[in-house]
Amino acid sequence: MRSFYGVTLDNPLMLGTALYPSPAIMADAFATSKAAVATVSLRREGSVDQAGQDFWNIIRDLSVHILPNTAGCHSVKEAVTTAHMAREIFNTNWIKLEVIGHTDTLQPDVFGLVEAARILSQDGFQVFPYTTEDLVVAEKLLHAGCEVLMPWGAPIGSGQGLNNILGLRSMRAHFADVPLVIDAGIGLPSHATAAMELGFDAVLLNTAVAKAGDPVEMARAMALALAAGQAGANADPMEPRDMAAPSTPVIGKAFLE
Amino acid sequence: MKINVNGELREITSPNLADALDELGYGDAKIATAVNENFIPATLRHDTELVQNDRLEILAPMQGG
Numbered sequence: 001m002r003s004f005y006g007v008t009l010d011n012p013l014m015l016g017t018a019l020y021p022s023p024a025i026m027a028d029a030f031a032t033s034k035a036a037v038a039t040v041s042l043r044r045e046g047s048v049d050q051a052g053q054d055f056w057n058i059i060r061d062l063s064v065h066i067l068p069n070t071a072g073c074h075s076v077k078e079a080v081t082t083a084h085m086a087r088e089i090f091n092t093n094w095i096k097l098e099v100i101g102h103t104d105t106l107q108p109d110v111f112g113l114v115e116a117a118r119i120l121s122q123d124g125f126q127v128f129p130y131t132t133e134d135l136v137v138a139e140k141l142l143h144a145g146c147e148v149l150m151p152w153g154a155p156i157g158s159g160q161g162l163n164n165i166l167g168l169r170s171m172r173a174h175f176a177d178v179p180l181v182i183d184a185g186i187g188l189p190s191h192a193t194a195a196m197e198l199g200f201d202a203v204l205l206n207t208a209v210a211k212a213g214d215p216v217e218m219a220r221a222m223a224l225a226l227a228a229g230q231a232g233a234n235a236d237p238m239e240p241r242d243m244a245a246p247s248t249p250v251i252g253k254a255f256l257e
Numbered sequence: 258m259k260i261n262v263n264g265e266l267r268e269i270t271s272p273n274l275a276d277a278l279d280e281l282g283y284g285d286a287k288i289a290t291a292v293n294e295n296f297i298p299a300t301l302r303h304d305t306e307l308v309q310n311d312r313l314e315i316l317a318p319m320q321g322g
Contacts, residue, residue, distance in 0.1 A: 017320045017321060017322070018321055020320075041321025041322075042289065042316040042318065043316060043317065043319035044263040044315065045315050045316060047281050050317070052317025053286055053318075055317075055319060055320060056287050081295070084289075084296040085291060085316050088298060088299060089317070206322030207322065
């Protein structure tokens with residue numbers, strides 16, 4: 001099994017912590033799905049309410065790996081500074097690196113992403129880059145020091161699933177030894193299954209669970225779907241073919257015409 | 258002196274970042290800081306002097322995807 005900077009995960013689900021109806025439902029979603037990783041972020045803290053401290057107490061009790069993000073950062077400097085602040089707060093070298101390039105699609109600015117990844121890797125960070133399925137960008141990210149790649153399935157929060165199966169399959173084939181995570185775009189359990197059937201190592205999702213009518217049940221469904229896809233991939237699936245092939249033997253068939 | 262704290266003008270008397278955080282009410286909160294868009298590690302807060310019109314960002318854990 002491929003590891004993430006030396007960490008082997010018991011469960012391929014990386015689950016976000018945003019958008020839930022309540023903190024209790026979020027905690028239940030983690031408990032039910034047994035997600036191995038929680039993504040978190042940083043925001044301005046008021047001196048009066050100090051909401052971040054309450055959230056931190058909940059996250060700490062989940063006993064999962066913490067993956068801070070640089071969500072909302074549109075420049076290299078902003079992302080690098082945010083990463084440093086996240087490392088101090090969450091006490092981890094892991095960083096989900098986002099350098100957003102377009103406000104409508106939230107697609108990554110891959111040029112800034114590579115630059116930020118290089119800076120952070122040199123500073124000792126273990127970078128999980130939110131990228132596209134572009135193989136050239138992927139090569140540059142690996143060269144910059146990344147040991148994990150996280151291509152999008154579809155735009156963040158869209159729930160569209162895997163928009164470019166061919167590109168993702170190509171990525172899996174080209175980087176056979178690199179841990180690959182589908183990050184963003186998952187809407188249904190079947191999308192998660194498809195990602196694992198392609199040979200991906202994990203799926204990072206948030207909105208599909210948090211905005212479901214029953215987030216805890218959807219978290220359970222996602223975990224089951226990921227396990228099914230992973231088992232299917234491990235079972236060495238048959239090759240598809242264009243024409244039908246009878247599964248019932250024709251030898252010995254009665255002549256009844 | 259007046260400094261900008263998370264986008265709002267605040268009047269403080271503390272000469273350095275560590276004391277300013279206490280004065281602003283953050284105490285032992287789990288926070289990270291940046292002054293004028295540069296990260297200031299917790300270990301350097303005492304040695305970081307603040308001057309008029311500095312821009313201080315105080316961040317804390319938050320939900321994220």
